[in-house]
Amino acid sequence: MNMSSSRPLGPGDRHARLLDALPAIAWSADAHTFRFKYINPAAEKILGYPASRWIDEPHFWSQHLHPEDRHIVRLCHNETLACRNHELVYRMIAADGRTVWIRDYINVYSVEGAPIELFGVMIDITREREAEAAWKESRENFRRMVALSPDCIGVHAGGEFVYVNKAFVELLGARNERQIVGRAVRSIVDPAYHPVVEERLARLSAGESVPYVRMKYRRMDGSLVDVEVAALPLRYDNRDAVQVIARDITDRVRAEEELQVREARLQLLASGTHEAIWEWVPSRNELWTNHVCKELIGPATDPDEFFETWLWRIHPEDRHKAWEVIEDLSHEDLPIWWLEYRLQQDDGSYRIILDRGHTAKARDGEQRVIGAMLDVTSLRNAERQRAAIEASAQQALEASERRYRELVEGVSEILYTLDAEGRILSLSRSFERSTGYRVEEWIGRPFAELFRTPSSPRAAGDGEGGPIREYELPARSGAVVTLEVSSQPRYIDGLPAGTMGMARDVTESRSIARKLEEAKRMSSLGQVAASLAHEFNNVLMGIQPFVEVIGRNPSGPRVPESLSHITRAIGRGKRAAQEILRFANPQAPQLSTIHVRTWLPTFLDDLAASLPASIALDSAIETGVALVRGDCQHLEQVVTNLVFNARDAIGVKGAIQVNVSCAEGGMVRISVYDDGPGISAGMLDRIFEPLFTTKRNGTGLGLAIARRLMERQGGALTAENLPAGGSAFHAYVPAVLEDAPEEEPAAAAVNPPVRHILLVEDDLSAGAGLTELLRSEGYETTWVRLAGDAREAARRVRPQVAIIDVNLPDGSGVDLVPLLRADQRDLPVVLSTGHVEIGHSDQPDGIVSLMKPYALEVLLEAISKATAVA
Numbered sequence: 001m002n003m004s005s006s007r008p009l010g011p012g013d014r015h016a017r018l019l020d021a022l023p024a025i026a027w028s029a030d031a032h033t034f035r036f037k038y039i040n041p042a043a044e045k046i047l048g049y050p051a052s053r054w055i056d057e058p059h060f061w062s063q064h065l066h067p068e069d070r071h072i073v074r075l076c077h078n079e080t081l082a083c084r085n086h087e088l089v090y091r092m093i094a095a096d097g098r099t100v101w102i103r104d105y106i107n108v109y110s111v112e113g114a115p116i117e118l119f120g121v122m123i124d125i126t127r128e129r130e131a132e133a134a135w136k137e138s139r140e141n142f143r144r145m146v147a148l149s150p151d152c153i154g155v156h157a158g159g160e161f162v163y164v165n166k167a168f169v170e171l172l173g174a175r176n177e178r179q180i181v182g183r184a185v186r187s188i189v190d191p192a193y194h195p196v197v198e199e200r201l202a203r204l205s206a207g208e209s210v211p212y213v214r215m216k217y218r219r220m221d222g223s224l225v226d227v228e229v230a231a232l233p234l235r236y237d238n239r240d241a242v243q244v245i246a247r248d249i250t251d252r253v254r255a256e257e258e259l260q261v262r263e264a265r266l267q268l269l270a271s272g273t274h275e276a277i278w279e280w281v282p283s284r285n286e287l288w289t290n291h292v293c294k295e296l297i298g299p300a301t302d303p304d305e306f307f308e309t310w311l312w313r314i315h316p317e318d319r320h321k322a323w324e325v326i327e328d329l330s331h332e333d334l335p336i337w338w339l340e341y342r343l344q345q346d347d348g349s350y351r352i353i354l355d356r357g358h359t360a361k362a363r364d365g366e367q368r369v370i371g372a373m374l375d376v377t378s379l380r381n382a383e384r385q386r387a388a389i390e391a392s393a394q395q396a397l398e399a400s401e402r403r404y405r406e407l408v409e410g411v412s413e414i415l416y417t418l419d420a421e422g423r424i425l426s427l428s429r430s431f432e433r434s435t436g437y438r439v440e441e442w443i444g445r446p447f448a449e450l451f452r453t454p455s456s457p458r459a460a461g462d463g464e465g466g467p468i469r470e471y472e473l474p475a476r477s478g479a480v481v482t483l484e485v486s487s488q489p490r491y492i493d494g495l496p497a498g499t500m501g502m503a504r505d506v507t508e509s510r511s512i513a514r515k516l517e518e519a520k521r522m523s524s525l526g527q528v529a530a531s532l533a534h535e536f537n538n539v540l541m542g543i544q545p546f547v548e549v550i551g552r553n554p555s556g557p558r559v560p561e562s563l564s565h566i567t568r569a570i571g572r573g574k575r576a577a578q579e580i581l582r583f584a585n586p587q588a589p590q591l592s593t594i595h596v597r598t599w600l601p602t603f604l605d606d607l608a609a610s611l612p613a614s615i616a617l618d619s620a621i622e623t624g625v626a627l628v629r630g631d632c633q634h635l636e637q638v639v640t641n642l643v644f645n646a647r648d649a650i651g652v653k654g655a656i657q658v659n660v661s662c663a664e665g666g667m668v669r670i671s672v673y674d675d676g677p678g679i680s681a682g683m684l685d686r687i688f689e690p691l692f693t694t695k696r697n698g699t700g701l702g703l704a705i706a707r708r709l710m711e712r713q714g715g716a717l718t719a720e721n722l723p724a725g726g727s728a729f730h731a732y733v734p735a736v737l738e739d740a741p742e743e744e745p746a747a748a749a750v751n752p753p754v755r756h757i758l759l760v761e762d763d764l765s766a767g768a769g770l771t772e773l774l775r776s777e778g779y780e781t782t783w784v785r786l787a788g789d790a791r792e793a794a795r796r797v798r799p800q801v802a803i804i805d806v807n808l809p810d811g812s813g814v815d816l817v818p819l820l821r822a823d824q825r826d827l828p829v830v831l832s833t834g835h836v837e838i839g840h841s842d843q844p845d846g847i848v849s850l851m852k853p854y855a856l857e858v859l860l861e862a863i864s865k866a867t868a869v870a
């Protein structure tokens with residue numbers, strides 16, 4: 001490998017030259033495969049192996065470890081998954097057979113909690129004097145790398161800081177590191193978190209790891225800063241020490257606090273939506289109003305416009321009261337106010353408004369002004385009316401009924417009452433706003449005549465109320481209105497007298513929910529497109545360089561190897577396309593009786609060839625399990641997917657166990673166990689979601705397709721973590737109690753000789769390539785690119801088999817088959833497509849389907865199958 005073309009680790013060429021000049025082995029590797037991506041020239045000087053071997057050989061590092069230190073691989077793997085920087089000491093076998101002791105400092109670069117890349121420095125500590133010198137030099141190099149880290153990194157020993165980087169100095173507001181080195185750890189930690197620090201130090205002393213924890217640091221000026229802190233033990237200057245990694249999360253904490261304030265504000269507004277509520281922040285000149293306030297004052301959001309409109313609408317005789325409040329607010333002399341005035345409406349009339357408010361200050365000292373306006377016109381009118389009709393009980397009763405109706409008519413929900421026979425006695429005017437019908441049209445009519453088709457209960461009501469039901473009503477305009485209705489019995493003098501209830505218009509919320517669902521579907525479509533584009537770009541990149549290799553030297557020795565790479569890339573692309581197609585358009589399972597004891601061992605023997613020698617694949621079948629009912633091809637696809645996932649989870653070395661056992665409900669359980677790291681708790685509930693993947697090159701459809709395949713044949717697929725480590729996937733398939741009668745073996749097929757082939761393919765490259773291959777096999781091939789030319793060509797050459805692309809520019813290849821067979825009865829046909837899988841269960845005789853891309857051997861086999869006769 002040309003080392004000059006490797007990606008540099010540092011931000012510039014000077015950093016790269018510095019790493020190349022190090023006497024220690026500086027390296028970087030992929031965090032998932034542990035394959036080296038960079039190694040400096042010191043590797044060859046220290047161990048004798050050229051740098052190209054470190055990079056080109058996938059398992060170079062683990063294969064050259066001392067046999068007694070092979071456990072280091074698992075330790076490094078676990079620390080990497082936990083995204084923890086770590087230090088390893090082990091022995092390696094040099095090129096001349098020497099045993100060389102290595103101290104390896106490994107930094108894990110992660111993104112959102114997932115390890116991406118490893119950076120490290122290996123130091124030769126074989127001889128004590130050389131080890132001492134190498135340790136001092138490597139410590140200085142390590143400090144330089146740490147000093148460039150954006151994270152705040154410090155080291156303390158014996159309770160005092162012995163090292164801090166530049167980011168740590170800036171975090172604490174110090175002038176330089178000398179102001180911090182030598183200070184006690186407790187001195188920079190807020191006293192409220194001292195117990196947390198002591199507990200974490202105790203755990204580190206016991207050799208336990210500690211996760212990130214939130215706390216507050218005290219800066220040099222005495223102010224507090226919110227931080228997120230992690231720690232790990234290490235050796236520093238030949239003594240035990242603790243490395244601290246801190247991140248400034250002050251902005252995040254402030255955002256969370258602001259969110260809590262806003263949530264509290266929303267709760268306050270939600271509790272009184274019948275009042276006009278507004279909030280003004282003078283320092284930012286920001287104004288917020290609720291919907292009632294917009295209806296009362298107008299939709300203005302500019303504070304100057306809002307207050308000007310409000311002041312202009314106040315009755316001239318009452319305006320001086322408002323001016324006094326404004327004057328006091330401008331001088332911050334009015335912590336609370338309470339006044340009443342007349343406010344003009346759009347129709348010119350005046351409403352009596354009770355205006356209350358107060359000023360408040362946030363934690364940062366910012367002033368906020370909050371006000372609420374309540375329309376008390378009806379209340380004041382009622383008071384005047386009550387004073388006028390005190391002499392007459394009947395008049396008082398009428399006034400009370402008027403006030404009640406005004407209250408009912410003012411709410412947004414529809415209030416109704418029914419008599420004992422279910423006829424409507426009353427409806428609030430909200431009914432007219434929601435449906436367009438007049439209330440008088442429905443008084444006295446049966447409730448069931450309007451609310452016709454209830455859904456099942458959504459949720460039980462509180463107390464004695466009944467369940468909430470959802471109805472869809474045809475409005476006068478022809479639109480459909482969705483109402484949530486709850487009801488409870490109505491009593492008069494303790495006797496049942498009918499029903500009373502409330503209906504809420506949820507049409508808009510349901511519409512919003514549908515739009516959100518549509519947006520979610522569009523987002524999923526975008527993810528599918530991105531995933532497919534990513535996978536096929538990788539496939540094309542796997543083909544491109546080998547095409548250039550062949551083009552530069554068509555008869556060179558690398559041509560067979562290049563063709564092999566191209567073939568594998570095409571197979572990878574085909575598998576990715578089939579995963580997408582199977583998920584979008586799954587085929588119906590072809591159920592049959594499967595002899596598990598014959599099928600599984602044979603299938604696993606073939607599957608074991610795809611696993612590395614370091615991963616063992618074993619199986620066991622429980623006594624009593626013999627037959628299952630399922631789709632053999634689908635079962636093999638599911639088990640293959642689970643075994644390959646287990647292989648990827650294990651990594652370098654481990655074991656996979658496939659067990660078959662009886663399960664409840666007449667099912668057979670096929671379990672795939674591995675001894676890998678298991679599935680994290682946050683992912684266990686999501687691994688079957690479409691498009692969810694933890695693999696860099698995964699489509700995220702494998703497990704989703706596997707679960708769907710099992711469910712379509714009457715089974716299921718589940719996953720769990722094992723108590724002792726590792727994970728297990730369980731596929732359930734129906735058991736067969738009695739063996740089905742054996743079918744008579746079909747008579748051997750006789751393949752008639754084929755000489756003339758009609759090829760209908762619109763793609764220029766595919767058509768030219770297939771024509772050349774078929775002619776090289778001795779077939780006379782006639783190639784046309786349009787469905788309109790195919791019938792004339794068939795009449796001319798009388799082919800013995802037709803190969804037809806399903807998607808043609810001027811029609812469907814499927815529709816072309818009966819036209820060709822009208823001239824040549826029972827003409828054998830091979831249908832090929834790259835768009836969708838063609839179902840095979842209902843294919844007529846003499847028609848075989850192929851998914852693009854396919855090899856020549858597969859095409860010849862399809863031709864043989866299509867032309868076979870009994």
